Amino acid sequence: MNFVLVFSLVLGEVLCWPHAGVYIDNGLNQTIIDREMTPAEKREMEMEILNLLGLPERPKRVSKSLKRSAPRFLLDIYKSLMEEENGGHRSERSADLNLSGDEQNAIDESDVIMTFESINHHVSSVRHERGKRLWFNVSEMPIAENVVGAELRIYQKEILSPKKARNVYTVTVFELVNTDSGERELEYISAVNTTGSFTGWLNLNLTACLPTWVAFPDSNKGLYLSVHPVDKPGREIRPEDIGLITAKGPDETHPFMVAFLKASNHVQPKRSIRDLSSKRRVRKSNYVEMMLNDNPHYGSTCKMYDLYISFKDLKWQDWIIAPTGYSAHYCAGECKFPLNGHMNATNHAIVQTLVHLMNPNKFPKPCCAPTKLTPISVLYFQDDTNVILKKYKKMSVKSCGCH
Template structure:
């Protein structure tokens, strides 16, 4: 049912966006705006986005880790190829919000949904090379790194709790990853106001113990750095049942006859919906041109995020091929139409006119696959989500 609602919503939005303003089949301007607003709201629900991002800076770049993860999970069109890499269906990259202190790292968790189940959390920091230190003056090439949870936020003498410790080479440079799943899970469960970490380093030289001899990359004064620390959350978004997509009696919904009366004629060309009606998925030579009846088959449908108005904050992909199913399910239903037993019986009843109320079976997707989308949220964090049942792979009569 969720997939069905998604298809209807996508079709309505794309057709409304692409329809010429002067079409005589359109309702009044006010009614059209209401329908478009409702369709966009439903589309927002399909993509599980509570608030559309605003004022995303055009020069903002996502962390390289997130870019590489997207390309491992999905192809260039967003079709998911390795969903198991996400461990759930949502990955969030939260950027460090402390721009002044080299040892403190704070993160805003307000964008994490209440219905999201925490699976894993990683603190990723970039260790800088301590190349200006003379190796002759140091006899110990390793240093100890400690990661603390800040128990309260106030002065720099906060109470803290040790989370992780490890030894690192003093002279190497690169990303270090710390598992902080338990800590972040507790923050979310208790709605904690302190979302901070403290990282300290300890090095033993010949004469004394040196503290914080090395540093980790930080952004300064809101200036972005590709090596800036970030917190990665792997979650599973337990989306509500499909009933949330069904309109209540109080919601605006045009009557069935009104829902199609204002739609453009199918031979008009729209900029936001790219349809290739000549694409044939199977041989239809058995149908004569006189009949002008095409069997149930798959057609091209491209969903363009730019035309919907979402290009400013969606990073990958720029759009995706959703495809759609159209055609007749007439008796006899061949094996190529993958008809259900119920559809076969229904087509027989319709053909024999055993009941005036029984119509032919419907041509619908019988195999769907998922897509992955990476975007900026309203806090300029990067989110990677996997959406099930968004691309039709084949059609059948049901």
């Protein structure tokens, strides 16, 4: 039977819960508490996991509904990624989400996908007033992230007018920029054609302007959305005339921007995370040693055991959308001579074992360690308007071996 280690931490307003701690499988089909954690240890554990997730602090509680367009979009992507990991096919994912080839490639290439809901933001008038102005707060996006792509997603519902439904329209997005004279002008970003009978999401490429907004926040004056009939390019009409939902409407059709990002190797949170003191390091090291000595499987042959991290027990379900937790697993046991095939030993481990047998006081035995690690994806609210889907590398052990 596998040794099951569950971090069951209760934080925040219920820190005094008497049974928060580390649970183990006692080998009798029972899970028992191995050691209760003090309130300080529970806060420390929370900070360590937040540090691992790259977050400087616990995001504030969010009351936003998952019915809103941005979190629904990322939740669908999250579910499709999970289905693909479980044997699904990429073509099925693209078809279900109506993803283009470029969008599919951006999802696969990115480590972080962020969404930004449009916000009412005062912008001085421009020359064209039949269109709509949109603004997105991208100030929380790390500067060091590499932008793979960005797009505006705006929903269109079918026009009831038979004449307008047959027409073809060009939807163009412009960036609002300041000229040298201080006046505000429009700079072309991208465009897409649609018909009045179309129902669904329109995607407009914003990759050209997002890096500038992030590097120079003051340059973010927003976007201007313009609609013209293809046969009458000089005539601008209101976006609402072809069924575009730009502001008012159901939560599930609210316009939003999505950014596909590739994490830099040196990305740091905007607010510093306090480092571990040497005292804390020693205490954790002593605790790990104590756990190993008490582990009923300590001394057995190297192999993989169960370890489940519960976000729900951390009371993080108010900001983490999915998953409720994940199977991290861990490697434990000894690398004893002879190193059999099931130990997945490296050639170096075999040589080290032989040297250890000749001089055990000078040369240690090989260590039992992961040989394969896989990523996990976590979907969470960053704040009331932004949602993030982030892939964390090397989070789950898939196999163990002697090194």
